[in-house]
Each structure stands twice: as C-alpha cells, then as structure tokens.
Amino acid sequence: MNARGIDSAVPQLLIVEDERNIRELLRSHFEAEGYACVAAADGGAALAFVNGRPFDIIVLDLMLPGMDGLTLCRAIRGHGRNRETPVLMLTARREESDKLAGFGHGADDYLTKPFSMKELSCRVTALRRRVSRTTLDPLASARAIAIKGLRLDPTRRSVHARGAEIGVTPQEFRLLYRLASNPGEVFTRERLLSEIWQGEAFVTERSIDTLVRRLRRKIEPDPAEPRCILTVWGDGYKFADD
Numbered sequence: 001m002n003a004r005g006i007d008s009a010v011p012q013l014l015i016v017e018d019e020r021n022i023r024e025l026l027r028s029h030f031e032a033e034g035y036a037c038v039a040a041a042d043g044g045a046a047l048a049f050v051n052g053r054p055f056d057i058i059v060l061d062l063m064l065p066g067m068d069g070l071t072l073c074r075a076i077r078g079h080g081r082n083r084e085t086p087v088l089m090l091t092a093r094r095e096e097s098d099k100l101a102g103f104g105h106g107a108d109d110y111l112t113k114p115f116s117m118k119e120l121s122c123r124v125t126a127l128r129r130r131v132s133r134t135t136l137d138p139l140a141s142a143r144a145i146a147i148k149g150l151r152l153d154p155t156r157r158s159v160h161a162r163g164a165e166i167g168v169t170p171q172e173f174r175l176l177y178r179l180a181s182n183p184g185e186v187f188t189r190e191r192l193l194s195e196i197w198q199g200e201a202f203v204t205e206r207s208i209d210t211l212v213r214r215l216r217r218k219i220e221p222d223p224a225e226p227r228c229i230l231t232v233w234g235d236g237y238k239f240a241d242d
Contacts, residue, residue: 016046043067062091077106086127179239188236
C-alpha cells in the first residue's frame with residue numbers, strides 16, 4: 001500500500017468509456033479478474049485520473065464527449081507518470097485508417113466493437129506481459145549512443161534531437177535504439193516485429209511501418225526525405241551509417 005492508499009500489488013486499470021452499460025460491464029469483468037478499476041465517462045475526467053496516479057493498463061474508447069480518445073492518448077504519451085502505460089483503444093470504427101490513427105497517437109493495441117470479453121482479457125494480459133518483459137529488458141543496462149544528431153539513453157528511455165527531448169513510446173524507443181545501435185544493418189519487418197513486440201499476437205508487420213512513420217515525424221528534419229531511418233525496398237529498414 002502506498003501513500004495514496006493504492007495497493008501496488010494489485011494491477012491498476014483505468015477504463016475510459018462514455019456508454020454506462022459497457023463501462024460497468026468492463027469494470028465488473030476486470031474486478032472479477034483481480035484488477036483495481038477506476039472508470040471515467042469522458043476525456044477530461046480520465047485526464048485528471050491520469051495526471052493524479054499511475055496505472056498499469058488503460059482501456060480507452062475512441063469516441064468520447066469533449067476530449068476524444070485520440071487527443072487523450074496523445075496527452076498521456078506527452079508527459080507524466082503514465083506516458084509509458086500500455087493503452088488499448090476501443091472503437092466502433094473498423095477502417096484501417098482509424099486503426100492506424102490510433103497507433104499513430106500512441107495506442108499499443110486496438111479492438112473494434114462489438115468484441116468478446118475473452119479477447120479483450122487476452123489482449124490486456126498480453127500488454128501486461130509485454131510490460132513485464134520490458135522491465136527485464138537488457139536495454140535497461142545498455143549504453144547511451146549518439147548518432148546523426150540524436151542521443152538515445154536506454155536507462156531513461158529518452159531521445160534528444162536538435163537539443164530537445166523528443167517524447168517516444170516504449171515501442172518507438174526499442175525500434176529506434178535497435179536500428180541506431182546497428183547503423184547500416186538491414187532489419188526485415190518480420191525481425192523487427194519479433195524483437196519489438198516479442199512474439200505477441202494481435203499485431204502485424206504494418207505496425208512496424210506505423211512506428212517508423214511516427215519516428216520519422218519526430219526525429220527527421222524532413223520526414224518526407226529521411227536521413228536517419230532509411231527504407232530498404234523489398235526488405236525492411238536500416239539506420240543510416242554515421
């Protein structure tokens with residue numbers, strides 16, 4: 001139990017869903033699975049929770065009154081104690097562009113409505129397992145590197161470019177560090193998928209392309225003409241030789 005009266009041994013789950021029936025169903029289900037659940041009906045209330053305490057998992061509806069799910073997800077990733085907390089986004093939208101938008105704003109997984117509680121539970125468990133692996137990640141003791149005007153510090157999971165810190169998600173950092181620490185080496189999408197997501201289900205090779213696009217927007221002076229993360233047509237990606 002910490003100073004805020006939160007049992008740190010119990011996984012903390014934030015549910016952000018404006019439909020009361022779904023919100024209460026999620027709360028009841030995950031509390032039965034051993035989670036301590038906090039529920040919010042809109043983005044503003046959710047942001048207050050996110051700024052006030054840490055969570056282990058955030059289940060976030062895309063369509064919310066006021067602040068929508070994409071805006072909230074971007075705010076979570078921007079700063080604060082939950083910037084690396086896994087976010088699973090829920091939505092009734094099934095178009096691929098909507099899914100890629102969710103990933104582009106920092107979501108770790110994406111599930112369309114209607115969904116089965118069994119699948120949702122499996123995905124939440126997979127996200128928690130991924131975080132556990134990250135905690136034991138050898139990157140925690142890896143060396144800081146400087147290349148192409150970037151400085152990557154694994155112990156802090158920080159990226160500095162052009163004199164300023166760039167906010168990145170855990171997957172973005174892992175991908176960038178893997179490429180930047182091996183300049184010139186070509187990595188296939190399949191290999192990167194295995195190393196970044198460590199064999200988890202529910203993600204595809206398109207997820208690597210999404211991460212690369214996000215990173216280019218953050219670190220490249222001109223994302224349309226990348227100088228750091230280069231595409232190797234027919235194979236995958238590589239980091240430019242310094």
